[in-house]
Amino acid sequence: MIRRTAPLAALGFVALLTAACERPLEKSTVTFTPEELREIGRLTPLPPPPPSRTNAYASNPAAARLGQRLFFDSRVSINGKIACATCHRPEHGFSDDQPLSQAIGTTEKHTMALWNMAHERWFFWNGRADSLWAQASSPMQHPNEMGASPEHLRAALAGDATLKSEYEALFGTLPARVEKDTPDANRLLANFGKSLEAYTRQLISTNSPFDHFAAALLSGQPVGKNEPLSESAQRGLKLFVGRGRCTLCHHGPNFSDGEFHNIGLPGVPTDQGRFAGILDVREDPLNGLGAFSDDRSPETNVKLRYLAVKMNNLGEYKTPTLRHAAQTPPYMHDGSLATLRDVIDFYSELPGAPALGHREETLQPLHFTPEEKADLEAFLRSLTGAPLDAALTRPLTSK
Amino acid sequence: MNLLLRACLLACLSFPSISCRKAPAPPPAPTVAPPLTASWPATRKTERGNFTVTIQPRGGKIVRGEHFTLEVQVEPVTGVGTPVSVVADADMPSHGHGMNTKAETVHETGSRYRADGMLFHMGGEWSISVAVSAGKGEERALFPVTIE
Numbered sequence: 001m002i003r004r005t006a007p008l009a010a011l012g013f014v015a016l017l018t019a020a021c022e023r024p025l026e027k028s029t030v031t032f033t034p035e036e037l038r039e040i041g042r043l044t045p046l047p048p049p050p051p052s053r054t055n056a057y058a059s060n061p062a063a064a065r066l067g068q069r070l071f072f073d074s075r076v077s078i079n080g081k082i083a084c085a086t087c088h089r090p091e092h093g094f095s096d097d098q099p100l101s102q103a104i105g106t107t108e109k110h111t112m113a114l115w116n117m118a119h120e121r122w123f124f125w126n127g128r129a130d131s132l133w134a135q136a137s138s139p140m141q142h143p144n145e146m147g148a149s150p151e152h153l154r155a156a157l158a159g160d161a162t163l164k165s166e167y168e169a170l171f172g173t174l175p176a177r178v179e180k181d182t183p184d185a186n187r188l189l190a191n192f193g194k195s196l197e198a199y200t201r202q203l204i205s206t207n208s209p210f211d212h213f214a215a216a217l218l219s220g221q222p223v224g225k226n227e228p229l230s231e232s233a234q235r236g237l238k239l240f241v242g243r244g245r246c247t248l249c250h251h252g253p254n255f256s257d258g259e260f261h262n263i264g265l266p267g268v269p270t271d272q273g274r275f276a277g278i279l280d281v282r283e284d285p286l287n288g289l290g291a292f293s294d295d296r297s298p299e300t301n302v303k304l305r306y307l308a309v310k311m312n313n314l315g316e317y318k319t320p321t322l323r324h325a326a327q328t329p330p331y332m333h334d335g336s337l338a339t340l341r342d343v344i345d346f347y348s349e350l351p352g353a354p355a356l357g358h359r360e361e362t363l364q365p366l367h368f369t370p371e372e373k374a375d376l377e378a379f380l381r382s383l384t385g386a387p388l389d390a391a392l393t394r395p396l397t398s399k
Numbered sequence: 400m401n402l403l404l405r406a407c408l409l410a411c412l413s414f415p416s417i418s419c420r421k422a423p424a425p426p427p428a429p430t431v432a433p434p435l436t437a438s439w440p441a442t443r444k445t446e447r448g449n450f451t452v453t454i455q456p457r458g459g460k461i462v463r464g465e466h467f468t469l470e471v472q473v474e475p476v477t478g479v480g481t482p483v484s485v486v487a488d489a490d491m492p493s494h495g496h497g498m499n500t501k502a503e504t505v506h507e508t509g510s511r512y513r514a515d516g517m518l519f520h521m522g523g524e525w526s527i528s529v530a531v532s533a534g535k536g537e538e539r540a541l542f543p544v545t546i547e
Contacts, residue, residue: 042547247522248521249521251463251521251522252464258520259464259520259521302515303500305516306515306518310497360494360496361495362494
């Protein structure tokens, strides 16, 4: 009898223990209106990135491997010391902690984080490239960044057996020599960029605490006070989609409309922003309508065909994604705001006059209270997703 | 063309008295009719009543951040004649800016036109305008549209 009842008793004990350990959900006191819920539903989940139609190698694993090798390879720079990863540091959200990028020299812009670049429509702060592959040749050749020539790139590829064999397996025989601004040089730059795009398309942010919270909230499940978002972060979310009107620009699952705005940062203008970016992208021999594009069709390149340049574009810069923003200080195109709190303070009061052009009419001081600022910051910190596969964040050392 | 634009800009930046930094006057209050319902097609008369304009986005909807083609039909109401020019555009009156694209309106056949390259990059109140000219001045039909 004792033998028969012992297992049952043990089972009952376990059940009692489990019940004792399960605390009832302490429900959140933050409520959302139907309009706020609709807006939250537009922010999550992040779908797979759209195809990169002008790059036939964008989803090619061999191209991604070559791209990863090149991303971490400082031999691509003229002094052999600067790699893409020098500024786009994986441990810093593929950005860096300097206000302005420090490579061979000091650039005029803060290093853009690379999270979710595959979701973007334009590249660089001023959108002067129309694809992730086309943008790669600019930092490689800029005298303050990597300072290299197409011939230097060719020699770097030819001088390493692994790089050479992987390049030639994908793109054909390396030329014996290339001269800047020739079709051979541009083809080489395009192929370099296409392999880098195949790698950087994998740097996708997923599964942030916000995504988990929103999934529960939008499916009608009860949400708690602390997990996965604190009540402070929940209040911040309510502000973000409500009174803060942040979603006017930080819209959609990538928290960016992919477009350009003049938010009126004060300071000394160093360039013309989107105004110059439009002129540059039209002339770029590596744009989607050019000879090195793998799809020059009008349908694929609709964004280039109807691009308008207007005086409003002066001083406009791209809306960055906010996913992983907590990982990538400082902020703004000029790196002038050191912390997330500084960014929130800026939007709260909008101090100073724009360096160039005029501030968007929709931006008005919101005069957040200290509690609201803390709530918004807590929300922004909830947008950091799961870490990437570690294999993507370090140099490839073997074939 | 690009050099000319850059030179004009340089001149603006070099002479503070004509600086482009000066904020423009606030946009005039919109004089548009009440917002449309979500249903397409939508029909309006032009300002002087000489034309009836009907529009609808190809595919039946406008998605924020996605290019779309606007189908346009223009019918003369009076004896003003056949349009010689039809141009579709859009702006956000309360934001003081328009689209980031320059749409191209092309004549298809008869009274039918289409505007390619439209893009509403922000949510909020937009106003689609169709400017029609039959040679005696231009008149517009305005279509307020709310984009979520």
